[in-house]
Amino acid sequence: MTVESLFASKINAAAPRSAILRIAIVGRGFSGMMSAIALMKTVRTPFHLQLFDPNSAVSGGQALSSARASTILNSRVRDLSVALGDADDFNDWLCSNAEFRAAVPAAIPGFRQIFVPRELFSDYVYQRFSEALAARKDITVQVTPEPVGSIRRGQANRFLLETATPTNRLFDTVILATGYGLSEREPEAEDHSPVRAQRLVARPHTVLLGSGIRVVDQLLQLRDGGYTGQITIVSKHGFLPQSHTPNSADPVFPAEELPQSLPDIVRFIRTACRQAEEQGRSWQSVMNGLRKHARSLWRSLPAHQKRQFNRHLRAIYDSHRNRLPEAMYLRLKQELASGNTGLRCGTAGRRGLSGIFFTPAGSNVEEVIYAERVFDCRCRRPDLAMPLIQSLITSGLAAPDELSLGLAVNERGEPCLEDGSTVNGLFAIGPLGLGSLPDIDLVPEIVSQAYAAANRIGQQLYPQSRAI
Numbered sequence: 001m002t003v004e005s006l007f008a009s010k011i012n013a014a015a016p017r018s019a020i021l022r023i024a025i026v027g028r029g030f031s032g033m034m035s036a037i038a039l040m041k042t043v044r045t046p047f048h049l050q051l052f053d054p055n056s057a058v059s060g061g062q063a064l065s066s067a068r069a070s071t072i073l074n075s076r077v078r079d080l081s082v083a084l085g086d087a088d089d090f091n092d093w094l095c096s097n098a099e100f101r102a103a104v105p106a107a108i109p110g111f112r113q114i115f116v117p118r119e120l121f122s123d124y125v126y127q128r129f130s131e132a133l134a135a136r137k138d139i140t141v142q143v144t145p146e147p148v149g150s151i152r153r154g155q156a157n158r159f160l161l162e163t164a165t166p167t168n169r170l171f172d173t174v175i176l177a178t179g180y181g182l183s184e185r186e187p188e189a190e191d192h193s194p195v196r197a198q199r200l201v202a203r204p205h206t207v208l209l210g211s212g213i214r215v216v217d218q219l220l221q222l223r224d225g226g227y228t229g230q231i232t233i234v235s236k237h238g239f240l241p242q243s244h245t246p247n248s249a250d251p252v253f254p255a256e257e258l259p260q261s262l263p264d265i266v267r268f269i270r271t272a273c274r275q276a277e278e279q280g281r282s283w284q285s286v287m288n289g290l291r292k293h294a295r296s297l298w299r300s301l302p303a304h305q306k307r308q309f310n311r312h313l314r315a316i317y318d319s320h321r322n323r324l325p326e327a328m329y330l331r332l333k334q335e336l337a338s339g340n341t342g343l344r345c346g347t348a349g350r351r352g353l354s355g356i357f358f359t360p361a362g363s364n365v366e367e368v369i370y371a372e373r374v375f376d377c378r379c380r381r382p383d384l385a386m387p388l389i390q391s392l393i394t395s396g397l398a399a400p401d402e403l404s405l406g407l408a409v410n411e412r413g414e415p416c417l418e419d420g421s422t423v424n425g426l427f428a429i430g431p432l433g434l435g436s437l438p439d440i441d442l443v444p445e446i447v448s449q450a451y452a453a454a455n456r457i458g459q460q461l462y463p464q465s466r467a468i
Contacts, residue, residue, distance in 0.1 A: 021047040023457075024161055024171040026148050026388075028053040031430030031446050032177035033125055034082060037132050038447075038454035045458070046138035050169070052161070054147045071118050071217050072325055074241070076248060078112040080121060080443050082128050084451045088112070093124050113248050115325040150391030151176075151426075159425065162391075173457055175413075176392075176428045204229025207356055207369055209348050210377035211235035211315065213322055216332055218377050219341065231341045232369060234358060237315035238345035241322055243329035245284050252281060253289030258297060262305040265297055266313070287320050294438040295411075303402050310403065321439070344369075382406035382432050397423050405435030412452040424460065427453045 023039065025032045028051050036049060073080070083089035094100050094111045100120070104111065133141060146163040151174060154160030158170040206222065206229060208215045215233055222231065233240070254275075259268050269290065273283035301309070309317075324332065335341040349357035355370040383389065384400055389407070392398035398415035401408040408416040413427040416436070429449055431441040439445050 022171045023047050023173045024050045025175045026052045027177035033129050034450040035175045035429050037129050038450040040132040040136050042454035043458040048140045050142045052144045052148050072115045073118050074213050076113055152395040173425045205371045206231050206373040207371040208233045208375050208377055213241055215377040218375050233343045234348050239315045239319040241324045242320050243326050244323045245282050246326055249282050249285040251289035252285045260300045298438050401435035403435055406432050409433035409436050412456045413449050
C-alpha cells in the first residue's frame with residue numbers, strides 16, 4: 001500500500017470524535033515525519049494527527065524533496081536509522097531490497113559503511129512511516145496543504161493554529177518541525193531554475209552561492225549534466241566540506257576533563273586531532289567523538305564566547321562536521337585544481353540583470369560577477385521575524401535563544417522561556433533549536449529528540465498512555 005493510499009484510508013475513516021486528543025505537526029520534512037513515526041510508536045492513547053504543509057505532495061520535505069537520484073547523503077547508512085535503539089534498521093531495510101542488493105553486490109551482506117542517495121533514504125523513511133500508520137487502527141490522520149500563519153493560545157488552554165482558510169483549528173499538542181520558521185529562499189533557487197542574464201563573458205559562466213554540501217551537489221550535477229562552462233563558488237568564509245575517511249572512523253575523544261573556555265576548547269580539539277593522527281587514527285574520529293560532548297561544551301560557554309564561535313569558527317566547524325564521501329571530495333578537489341571551477345570568499349549581494357553583486361572578503365568595494373546563471377545553495381536559517389515565529393514569541397509561547405539564532409529549546413524540543421519554564425504541549429523539533437542544541441540538524445539527534453518529545457507527550461499530557 002502506498003503512502004498516499006494509507007493517508008486516504010485514514011482520512012476517509014470516521015471523523016475524529018470531539019473528545020479525542022488532537023495533535024498537529026507543522027511541516028512534513030524529515031523532522032515532521034520522524035515526529036509522526038515517534039508519536040505512532042510511543043503514544044498508546046488514541047489521537048487525531050493533522051499534518052500541515054503547503055506542499056500538497058507526500059514527499060521528503062526540505063532536505064529530501066529537492067534531492068535527485070544522483071545526490072548522495074553525507075552520512076553513512078549506519079547513522080541514518082529512524083528506529084530508536086536499532087542502528088541497523090536502515091541497513092536491514094536495504095538488505096531486504098532485492099533491487100538494491102543487485103545494484104550494490106560488493107557490500108553484501110551489509111551496507112552499514114556506504115553512502116546512498118537521498119531519494120533512497122526518503123523511500124525508507126516513508127515506508128517506516130507507512131508501516132507505523134498502518135499498525136495504528138485507533139488514530140486518524142489528516143493532511144492539510146496550507147501554511148500556518150500563527151500559533152497562539154485558544155480555548156481551554158489549547159493551541160489555535162491560524163491558516164488562510166476561515167476555519168481555525170484547536171489542538172492539544174503542536175509540533176513545529178523543520179521547514180517552518182526558516183528564512184525563505186528566492187524562488188529560482190527553490191525549484192533550481194536558474195537566473196539567466198545576457199551573456200557578457202566569452203564563455204558560459206555559472207555562480208553557486210554557499211559553502212556546504214548542497215553547493216558541491218549542485219556543482220557535480222551540473223558537470224554530470226554536461227555543463228562545461230566556468231563555475232564560481234561564492235562562499236562567505238571559503239571553507240568547503242572536508243572528506244570522510246575511506247572506512248568508518250570510530251569516535252574517539254580524550255577522557256580527561258574538558259576545558260571551559262573557547263580558546264582552550266579549540267586548543268584541546270586541535271591537540272586531540274594531532275594525537276589521533278600520530279596514533280594511526282584520523283581527525284575525523286575525533287570530530288565524531290566530539291559530537292557526544294558538543295552540547296555540554298556549548299552550554300559551558302558564556303554568551304560572548306558563543307558569539308565569537310559563530311563569527312569566527314562556525315564555518316570551520318561545519319566544514320569538518322558535515323563531510324563529503326571521499327569520492328565526492330576527490331571530484332571537488334579535481335574541479336578546483338582544473339581551474340574550471342573557482343572559489344571566491346566574500347559576501348553575495350543583490351542580483352542584477354547580468355549577474356550578482358559581490359563584496360570580496362577584506363574589502364568594502366562592491367563588484368559584479370557576470371554570470372548567466374546563479375544558484376543559491378545556502379542553507380536556510382531560522383528567521384525570527386517570520387510571522388509564525390513572531391506569533392509564538394509575542395504570545396509568550398517561545399523565546400529566542402540567547403544569540404537569537406533560533407528558538408530556545410531543551411533536549412525534548414520544548415520551548416524554554418526567559419524565566420526557565422517550558423510550555424506544555426508545544427515542541428520545536430530539529431534545526432529550529434540549533435542555537436540551543438549543537439548538531440540537532442543531524443539524523444541521529446533528530447530521531448532521539450523526536451522520541452523524547454513523544455515520550456514527554458505520552459507521560460505528561462496523556463497520563464494514561466504508556467510506551468508501546
